[in-house]
Each structure stands twice: as C-alpha cells, then as structure tokens.
Amino acid sequence: MQSEREVLEQMKRLIEPGSIAIVGASDQISKVGGTITHNLITSDYHGKVYLVNPKKDTIYGRRVYKSVLDIEDEVDLVEIVVPAPQVPQVLEEAGRKGVKGAVIISSGFSEVGNFELQEQVYNIGRKYGMRLIGPNCFGIVNTGIGLDLTFTFTRATKGNISFISQSGAMCCGALDWAALNEVGFAKFINLGNKVDVDEADVLVYLKNDEQTKVIAMYIEGFKNGRHFYEVAREVCKVKPVIALKAGFSEAGSRASRSHTGSLSGSDQVISAAFKQAGIIRVYDIEALLESAVVFAEQPPPEGSNVAIVSNAGGLGVMTADWLSSLGFNIPVLSSEVQSRIKSSILDIGSPVNPIDMTGAADYNSYYNVIRALMEEPSIHLIVPIYVSQGLVTSDIPARAVVDVLKEYEKTTLSFWVGGASIMEGRMILRRNRVPCFSSAERLAKAAKAMYDYTVFRRRREEDDCN
Amino acid sequence: MQSEREVLEQMKRLIEPGSIAIVGASDQISKVGGTITHNLITSDYHGKVYLVNPKKDTIYGRRVYKSVLDIEDEVDLVEIVVPAPQVPQVLEEAGRKGVKGAVIISSGFSEVGNFELQEQVYNIGRKYGMRLIGPNCFGIVNTGIGLDLTFTFTRATKGNISFISQSGAMCCGALDWAALNEVGFAKFINLGNKVDVDEADVLVYLKNDEQTKVIAMYIEGFKNGRHFYEVAREVCKVKPVIALKAGFSEAGSRASRSHTGSLSGSDQVISAAFKQAGIIRVYDIEALLESAVVFAEQPPPEGSNVAIVSNAGGLGVMTADWLSSLGFNIPVLSSEVQSRIKSSILDIGSPVNPIDMTGAADYNSYYNVIRALMEEPSIHLIVPIYVSQGLVTSDIPARAVVDVLKEYEKTTLSFWVGGASIMEGRMILRRNRVPCFSSAERLAKAAKAMYDYTVFRRRREEDDCN
Known part of the structure; x- marks a missing residue:
C-alpha cells in the first residue's frame, strides 16, 4: 500500500x-x-x-x-x-x-x-x-x-x-x-x-x-x-x-x-x-x-435546540413535528426573548416557539425576530418559514433572513412554501447560501444529518484526547 | 344529527x-x-x-x-x-x-x-x-x-x-x-x-x-x-x-x-x-x-409487483431499493418478456428487472419495453426512469411513455432526474397525467399510499360481502 x-x-x-x-x-x-x-x-x-x-x-x-x-x-x-x-x-x-x-x-x-x-x-x-x-x-x-x-x-x-x-x-x-x-x-x-x-x-x-x-x-x-x-x-x-x-x-x-x-x-x-x-x-x-x-452553505448546528419562525401557524407546527421526531428540541423561549419577539409581531401571533408571526409578518417582523434568536445562545438552529399570502411578497422575508446573516452566524435552514410566487425569495436565499426547502420532512432530515455530524466530530475529538 | x-x-x-x-x-x-x-x-x-x-x-x-x-x-x-x-x-x-x-x-x-x-x-x-x-x-x-x-x-x-x-x-x-x-x-x-x-x-x-x-x-x-x-x-x-x-x-x-x-x-x-x-x-x-x-392521475396498482425501466442502472437500483423496502416486489421477469425486452435494448443492458436500457435507450426502447410490461399481467406498476445523458433528450422517453398509455392502462409513475434539461419531458408527462418524481423515495412512498388504498378497499369490500 x-x-x-x-x-x-x-x-x-x-x-x-x-x-x-x-x-x-x-x-x-x-x-x-x-x-x-x-x-x-x-x-x-x-x-x-x-x-x-x-x-x-x-x-x-x-x-x-x-x-x-x-x-x-x-x-x-x-x-x-x-x-x-x-x-x-x-x-x-x-x-x-x-x-x-x-x-x-x-x-x-x-x-x-x-x-x-x-x-x-x-x-x-x-x-x-x-x-x-x-x-x-x-x-x-x-x-x-x-x-x-x-x-x-x-x-x-x-x-x-x-x-x-x-x-x-x-x-x-x-x-x-x-x-x-x-x-x-x-x-x-x-x-x-x-x-x-x-x-x-x-x-x-x-x-x-x-x-x-x-x-x-x-x-x-x-x-x-x-x-x-x-x-x-x-x-x-x-x-x-x-x-x-x-x-x-x-x-x-x-x-x-x-x-x-x-x-x-x-x-x-x-x-x-x-x-x-x-x-x-x-x-x-x-x-x-x-x-x-x-x-456546503451552513455550519452544522452546535446543539439540538431549534427556533421556528413562521408566517403561518400550521407550517410551524408541521416543522416542529418533524424536527422533534428526529430528536431536536423546540424549547419554550425565555420570557426575555418572548417579549422581544412580541414587540415585532401581532398580538394574535405566538412568541412561544414555534413562533407564529401570522400572515401580517413583514421585513421587520422577520428581521427582528430572527435577530433576537441569533442573540439567544440556547438556540442552535433557526428555521424561517414563509408562505405567500398575498400581502408580503416572498423576497421580503428572504432579504430579512439574509440581512440578519450578514451580522450573525448560526445554522439557518429555510422553508418556503408555494410555487411561482416564492421563486424570487428562494433565489435570494440560495444566492446567499441559505438552503431553502419545499418540505418540512426534507429540511428536518438535512438538519439531522448536520447535527449527527456535530455529535460525531465531538466524539471523535474526545476519543483523540483520551 | x-x-x-x-x-x-x-x-x-x-x-x-x-x-x-x-x-x-x-x-x-x-x-x-x-x-x-x-x-x-x-x-x-x-x-x-x-x-x-x-x-x-x-x-x-x-x-x-x-x-x-x-x-x-x-x-x-x-x-x-x-x-x-x-x-x-x-x-x-x-x-x-x-x-x-x-x-x-x-x-x-x-x-x-x-x-x-x-x-x-x-x-x-x-x-x-x-x-x-x-x-x-x-x-x-x-x-x-x-x-x-x-x-x-x-x-x-x-x-x-x-x-x-x-x-x-x-x-x-x-x-x-x-x-x-x-x-x-x-x-x-x-x-x-x-x-x-x-x-x-x-x-x-x-x-x-x-x-x-x-x-x-x-x-x-x-x-x-x-x-x-x-x-x-x-x-x-x-x-x-x-x-x-x-x-x-x-x-x-x-x-x-x-x-x-x-x-x-x-x-x-x-x-x-x-x-x-x-x-x-x-x-x-x-x-x-x-x-x-x-x-387524481393514475389508478391505484392492483397488486404489488413492479417493473422498473431505466436508462441508468444506478437509478433503477435505487428505486428498486425504495420500493422493496416499502413492501413491493420487483420480480425477475419471465423469459418470454425478457426476450421481448432484449430485442429493444443494447446487449450490455439488462432485461431482468430493474431493466437497465443503458444511456442509449431511445423512443423505441422505452416504447417497446413499456408496452411489453403493459402486456405482462403479473406486473401491476410500471416505473419509467430517465436521466439526461446528452444523447436522447428528455421529451423522447416522455412521449414514449405517453404513447403507450394511449393504448394501455396500468399504474405508471415516472422518475426523471436532473434540472433544466428534463423540464420538457416532465411537462409532457404532467400534461398527460403521468406523475413525475424527482426522488425515488417520494415515488415509492406515493406508490405505497396507492397500494395501501387498494388493499384497504378490497378488505372493505370483503367485509361488506360477509
């Protein structure tokens, strides 16, 4: 050899x-x-x-x-x-x-x-x-x-x-x-x-x-x-x-x-x-x-705590289901983070986690909420979700995600639901190296592969130290 | 009430x-x-x-x-x-x-x-x-x-x-x-x-x-x-x-x-x-x-026997894996059907099942092989697979599938792999009500849902008769 x-x-x-x-x-x-x-x-x-x-x-x-x-x-x-x-x-x-x-x-x-x-x-x-x-x-x-x-x-x-x-x-x-x-x-x-x-x-x-x-x-x-x-x-x-x-x-x-x-x-x-x-x-x-x-595009998450941010409650729930079933935690956010989030979403939304920003969520909602999550050390993976409901076009939340990621680094996987009307948002995310899925299942499985790799490398590093 | x-x-x-x-x-x-x-x-x-x-x-x-x-x-x-x-x-x-x-x-x-x-x-x-x-x-x-x-x-x-x-x-x-x-x-x-x-x-x-x-x-x-x-x-x-x-x-x-x-x-x-x-x-x-x-587009399969027809061996294998793991059979075809298939594919291909027609497969290969499978009563589901390899464009096998389906009826789910170069083929399939997947896993899961429904209805009919 x-x-x-x-x-x-x-x-x-x-x-x-x-x-x-x-x-x-x-x-x-x-x-x-x-x-x-x-x-x-x-x-x-x-x-x-x-x-x-x-x-x-x-x-x-x-x-x-x-x-x-x-x-x-x-x-x-x-x-x-x-x-x-x-x-x-x-x-x-x-x-x-x-x-x-x-x-x-x-x-x-x-x-x-x-x-x-x-x-x-x-x-x-x-x-x-x-x-x-x-x-x-x-x-x-x-x-x-x-x-x-x-x-x-x-x-x-x-x-x-x-x-x-x-x-x-x-x-x-x-x-x-x-x-x-x-x-x-x-x-x-x-x-x-x-x-x-x-x-x-x-x-x-x-x-x-x-x-x-x-x-x-x-x-x-x-x-x-x-x-x-x-x-x-x-x-x-x-x-x-x-x-x-x-x-x-x-x-x-x-x-x-x-x-x-x-x-x-x-x-x-x-x-x-x-x-x-x-x-x-x-x-x-x-x-x-x-x-x-x-x-290629995102660092593997450093832990298993996920925050989900959606403009449609049901999509947040579906994604929470998938991520939970693969071993991730979707923790209730601290009251401090919740109150930061509350100031950026409608009262009828939910700041708990998955965060439901309702269909009214605009650039500021996505930007402020995601920034709050970037600054929360107990959260390791952020999943922004969007479905077009006619009010806010798909490029707007995409730009918000990308803009936050200019200042912060934390594993971010997005989930944009729809057809022609989400194309622009998807393209903005893709060109800025934020993976964009059309399925909660596939997003969760990709997240799992990444987190498994984090765990594998930590174990290997420990082995090498012992 | x-x-x-x-x-x-x-x-x-x-x-x-x-x-x-x-x-x-x-x-x-x-x-x-x-x-x-x-x-x-x-x-x-x-x-x-x-x-x-x-x-x-x-x-x-x-x-x-x-x-x-x-x-x-x-x-x-x-x-x-x-x-x-x-x-x-x-x-x-x-x-x-x-x-x-x-x-x-x-x-x-x-x-x-x-x-x-x-x-x-x-x-x-x-x-x-x-x-x-x-x-x-x-x-x-x-x-x-x-x-x-x-x-x-x-x-x-x-x-x-x-x-x-x-x-x-x-x-x-x-x-x-x-x-x-x-x-x-x-x-x-x-x-x-x-x-x-x-x-x-x-x-x-x-x-x-x-x-x-x-x-x-x-x-x-x-x-x-x-x-x-x-x-x-x-x-x-x-x-x-x-x-x-x-x-x-x-x-x-x-x-x-x-x-x-x-x-x-x-x-x-x-x-x-x-x-x-x-x-x-x-x-x-x-x-x-x-x-x-x-x-909406295809009748549920009447049984669990699948024939897979691909222009790339590996994709046929992957699809066979998924379908098998969900309970489908991919039976070795009868020698009669195999010899019919052999006459339409290159010698280096395989007529067994999954059928490997190699990258040379053209309209006639797809058309003749799929027709032979339509006429084989022991096969209940046909899965045509295509990946663009530059020789035969994606519309050609799609037209072959559609043309056979003008004369025969049997559950057909297709799997076209690639990007821009398979768009035309996908569109032809879609407009002719042949579902076209981009994943073996999702195709197999959809097939499973259909077959489960066949089994459910049969049982229910039996119950109603008893």
Whole structure:
C-alpha cells in the first residue's frame, strides 16, 4: 500500500495537471472527443493543452500532434478518447513519454465483459507508474483551476461541494440539477470502471483540498472495502462525507451485480462501517444533493435546540413535528426573548416557539425576530418559514433572513412554501447560501444529518484526547 | 344529527349556488372585498351575482344594493366581507331574506379571542337554518361551475382534486404550488374558524361529487372527532382521502393549541382512527399535494409487483431499493418478456428487472419495453426512469411513455432526474397525467399510499360481502 503522501501527489497530478494532452481530439462537437476538446479549450484552464489525433493537422487553428510522443514539452495528464482497442497503444506511448496520469473516457472494457482489455490497460499503468481514472468514464472537473475534462453540455460552476461517482449517468443528473439550482462544485470526478483510481484515492486528495467543504459520493461497489473504510474514517474527521450506496434490497443488489459486475457487499456491514467511519448515508439522489448543499452553505448546528419562525401557524407546527421526531428540541423561549419577539409581531401571533408571526409578518417582523434568536445562545438552529399570502411578497422575508446573516452566524435552514410566487425569495436565499426547502420532512432530515455530524466530530475529538 | 341527505342538500346550496350576493363588495382591488368581487365577476361563473355595499351605487358599472333585503330575486349564498362587528347584522338580514348559506370571510372572531361574537354568528345561523363557512376564511372555489369566491391572486384551474383546509395560509401555498405544477382542483374549501360547517360536512358533499376523484385535507383540530370518523369511513370506501394533521409532537401540539385554540387530541388515537377509517395520513405539505396528484392521475396498482425501466442502472437500483423496502416486489421477469425486452435494448443492458436500457435507450426502447410490461399481467406498476445523458433528450422517453398509455392502462409513475434539461419531458408527462418524481423515495412512498388504498378497499369490500 502506498503512503497517503504518495497518493496525494499522484492525485494532484491527475486533478491539478499543469499540462494536458487530449488523445482523440476532434472538432466535431457531435463526437465525444469533439465535446471534450471543445469543453476544455473553452474552459478557464490556464495550463498547456495539446491536441493529439493522427488524422488531423489542425483543430480550431491549433496544432495537432500525431502522437503524445511528438509533444516537445512535459505532459502531466493524457485524456484518452479513442476506440477501446487503441487505448493500450496510446497508454504505452504516454508511459514512454513519462506521463504520470490518464483519464480514460473510452468505453468497451469490463462493462461489456471485455475484462482482458481492461487488465491490459491496468498492467500498462502499473508498468509506468501511471495513475488511471476510468475507463468508461465521463471525465473530471476541477473548478479551482477552471478545468473541465468532461463531455457534458452542462458546465459545473465553482463551489465547495466535491462529487465522486462511479456512474456517469449520475454525474449527468447531478450537473443538470446543480445548474438549475445554482449549486457549484469544487471537484467533480467520475470514476467509471475504476481500473485503478478508486474512491479511497480521491478521498485522500479531497481531504487535503481547501476548496472542498463537503464530499458527496455515489457508490455502486467497492474494490477494497477495508481500505476505503480506513481512508474515509480519517477524512470524516476533517470534513463531512455523504454517501449514496444503492443496492440494499434483494432486487436492487441483484441488479447492482449485473450492472457493475461487482459484488455490492452485505448492506448491513456497509451501514455499520459507514456509521463507524462517520460517513452520512443517504438513500436517494435528491437527498445526496440536498444534504451536500446544506453542508456546503451552513455550519452544522452546535446543539439540538431549534427556533421556528413562521408566517403561518400550521407550517410551524408541521416543522416542529418533524424536527422533534428526529430528536431536536423546540424549547419554550425565555420570557426575555418572548417579549422581544412580541414587540415585532401581532398580538394574535405566538412568541412561544414555534413562533407564529401570522400572515401580517413583514421585513421587520422577520428581521427582528430572527435577530433576537441569533442573540439567544440556547438556540442552535433557526428555521424561517414563509408562505405567500398575498400581502408580503416572498423576497421580503428572504432579504430579512439574509440581512440578519450578514451580522450573525448560526445554522439557518429555510422553508418556503408555494410555487411561482416564492421563486424570487428562494433565489435570494440560495444566492446567499441559505438552503431553502419545499418540505418540512426534507429540511428536518438535512438538519439531522448536520447535527449527527456535530455529535460525531465531538466524539471523535474526545476519543483523540483520551 | 342531520341525515346525510340533508347535509348534502345544504352543502350543494353552499358549493353550487345558483345566485350569490357579495356583502362588502368593492372595486378597490387592494381590499379583500375588492379582490373577491373582482375574482367572482371575472370567473366563469354563470349564476346571478349581486353586489351589496351601502356606500356604493355602482361597481364596475353594475348595480349595487344597500342590503341583501333589497335584492328582488332569490339568493342562495351570501359571501360576507365586512368588518367583524357588522357580520351579525348582515347575517340577520340574509336570514330574513331566506338565504340558506353564507361564506364569512371577515376575521376578528375566535382567532383573536372574540368567542362571544362568533357565538352570536353561530346562533343567527341556527335561527334561520343557514349553513355557515368561516368566519376568518379565504373562501371557496368550485371549478365545476367556474366559481371563485376567494381573494386569491392565483386562480385554481379545473381538475379532480378537492382540497379542504382549516388554514387559509395552507390554501395560498397549495394554490401557488398547483399553478406552477399545472395541477387542477375540483372544489377548494377553506373552513377557517369552523363556526358551523366542518370537514365532515364537506366530506359528505365531496363523496357525492362526481368531479372529485381524490380528497386532500389539511386538518388542525376536530370539533367532533367521532362524527368525522364515521363520515370519513364511508367516504373512503368511495374515493381516497389523504390527510395532513399537524401537531403530533409535544412542541407541535403546544403550538397547535395556541394557534387554533382547539385541542388537537392524542396523536396515537388520531392515527389509529385514520387508519381504521381508511384515511391515508401524510406528514408534510409536499407529501399531501404530491400524493393527491398521484391519486387524481393514475389508478391505484392492483397488486404489488413492479417493473422498473431505466436508462441508468444506478437509478433503477435505487428505486428498486425504495420500493422493496416499502413492501413491493420487483420480480425477475419471465423469459418470454425478457426476450421481448432484449430485442429493444443494447446487449450490455439488462432485461431482468430493474431493466437497465443503458444511456442509449431511445423512443423505441422505452416504447417497446413499456408496452411489453403493459402486456405482462403479473406486473401491476410500471416505473419509467430517465436521466439526461446528452444523447436522447428528455421529451423522447416522455412521449414514449405517453404513447403507450394511449393504448394501455396500468399504474405508471415516472422518475426523471436532473434540472433544466428534463423540464420538457416532465411537462409532457404532467400534461398527460403521468406523475413525475424527482426522488425515488417520494415515488415509492406515493406508490405505497396507492397500494395501501387498494388493499384497504378490497378488505372493505370483503367485509361488506360477509
């Protein structure tokens, strides 16, 4: 087994390359190689880019090389987009050139039963000490250096979430979802068939990556579960890791085996290992993405006391129900805080908790009440709720929440109910990094994941002290 | 206690009035009375509309009456939008005029502690045999006759869901959500303080309403739980009833008491009663709306066998996990069906179940595979899944699903993953009444609610036969 330091260095060369050669470059956007070429040269990447294609002289006016071996300068990474049978030769040439990393986009390996060809690729990588991502993958993104090595049509924007997925389809879905929801990524890595680089290798890199605040993973199976566990355990001490591991049902694991050809392992063992390592396990793609956003945008709550502030009594009650059922307290507020709140809401409202500000709640009500809660040390999580009732438009309470958060820091998760009329409020919250839910259940579950992480880290810190 | 027949006749006059007088009519759209007047006269309602306001002579060129008593013709319903202290007099006049129903929008009654005034209103209603909705309510909608008696800015469109809510805020949220998601309503009733008409009365009406396919309720508390249970029990035999009853946690019920002034009752008792009556209980506003849509648009599955058809293996596995965990079977398909499927998908796909058609799946793959599943009698529920992978746009599989459903009928719930690039497909599905989820968990829970209802109805039919 390599040392963490070695792995980190290798991964850095793969994910932060100073120079890249695309083998199979093309100017035909309808081809995968064409999309990749186009995505890379139109991205913000400032490193050297070399295009390789034996059948072309120029692409977009740039010089095209016949082989990697013809490139005069050093190359950190080759991205390979040639038919599968040609991959070994291209890799050989890259190895001889001294390239230390490759992203193999080409498909036609173990996923179609061609284990022999994949083995051959593996051996060439070993021979030259080259780390390989793929084959049969969608590519990688590093927004930290403006690098886009994928064939997506939906470009990832800059953010703090790093996403690792075995499945390319899941990458497409995640990027598409993220673009619509204005969610950005730090690193975005599709591992494909995992001939060499696996989740554990990438985790080592992401643990040390400053841009990454939270790691979201979609996992189908493990090459080396024990090693993954050991690495993940260390990473979870430093930043939250959320994982979606499908295939826990009999039908699901039957399909999972046929899909990836890999054994998915006993689900109970996986759950126990995830828990011990500190990995937050989710069971749905929506939950994976939503909880990643929450961790990226808000600090985990330092305790389990919640204050709920709503302009509709029923929504406050519903949210209190969900949060209570997941272990949070919704304490009666002190008489001091209650009297501060009373001065900002109508008499028919309730300052107890959940706070019912009634439909008349305006900017001042939201602003003053939330500020009072920010200043109350016994409250660890604030949940502002809004439903449009025609009087106060959705942007107004959103601005109040955002304005308070300019001066104070405390975990804040919002819940805006409705359709078109809450769009503006949602956008204001989102752009100011306040997660905005459309469901009390999902809000409560995200809050629970965050608080579980707080508890996990405290326990781990205590363990380390003892 | 009145007979069901009597209640039905009274409710018909309230919800299907032939003539209406708005007392407190106005041409100032900024006032509640103005919005109500505007909404009613611009709605598709073909009955007679009389405007009453002692301070006006004409509104929008129409004659304005000083009092309901001045109207020459019969009036079925008065809608009252005057300050609370004036409500008793207006009601008295309506009673003397022989009006048998009133919707009281005005607030300032029990919700602000003014129980005496509410009692007075109640007594006038009793004296004249007048049924009263409200006070402190948002109004009612009957799209069946184009009637809009609310002060909403988001008009309800025609559909098969009837919505009953005690809370006006919840009505606003639901209408706003429905407009964005192109979901229509049959009847939309806000009960407000429930001085007289309550959920049970409306249920009697909706049970007999042909336009209503499913009933969604938001309940804060009961006036007469026993009576509600008995009525609901009969309604559930005929059509599904979904209810969100908030306030199950200690903090939630504390707030619920303060919010509505009514005792919310022991939650365990409520859960047991709901179950026995056949009411489908949900715990989130999103779940209430989404499951109502599912019941309105698709027939409940006749059994628990599901076939999953995906263009991404992992999404099929995830969905199989969720459905399995809620009691569905995902059976291995017969070799006959498998061979039919095989001819429409790539060799690297899997025809077993969940069916993995791979990212190459096009219109023909979706169409042929779903048709084969429609023709397989052992399958009761079909779940088509799609994630955009750049090759086949989201409208293509949506059209395939819709086209198969033109010829066949079997419960179909879809799961489209992504953001902007799946919008078109979602819209096609939605407009053709195929529910489209963005989460495997929520899809599975909606499927479960539907199947539970199938089981409940079968048992009830057996009971009735014995």
